[in-house]
Amino acid sequence: MFKIQEIREIIKLVDSSSIDEFVYEVKDAKVKLKKNAGVVVTEVKPAQVAPVQPAPKVEAPTTAAAPAPAKEEAPAKAVTVNDDASLHKITSPMVGTFYAAPNPESDAYVKVGDKVDDETIVCIVEAMKLFNEIEAEVKGEIVEVLVKDGELVEYGQPLFLVKAE
Incomplete structure (x- = not known):
């Protein structure tokens, strides 16, 4: 029986090589690896979007004082164990x-x-x-x-x- 480390090493070697198929058999164990089984190409066409008309410009009355814009705070970055x-x-x-x-x-x-x-x-x-x-x-x-x-x-x-x- 193969150890997981041996299988990992075989996978790395096959992955870095130009071969597409690999079979290794010893007594009661067999490893068979295949790669590059086929390439699927998908074409995506952009959706048709109608042009956006600019909104008419509206001027604010000069007598009323406009309120100051509220400060926007940047969202705190969530710290996870993954970091x-x-x-x-x-x-x-x-x-x-x-x-x-x-x-x-x-x-x-x-x-x-x-x-x-x-x-x-x-x-x-x-x-x-x-x-x-x-x-x-x-x-x-x-x-x-x-x-x-x-x-x-x-x-x-x-x-x-x-x-x-």
């Missing part, structure tokens, strides 16, 4: 379905506040009926879970934020 560059992101090594627990009746592998090490299983990503256990690959504390159970995830999509020790 912290010191946090390690555990990303999805493949496209698939994210599962937080080994089965629907079980508790999640990890939750916010849990301590993990580099071999701790944090979730499962199902791809083509194969359930791939995802390891933390870092020692630290889970700060945020970025996806919901049963949600589709993309290759490289952040799944968890970990405060590394």
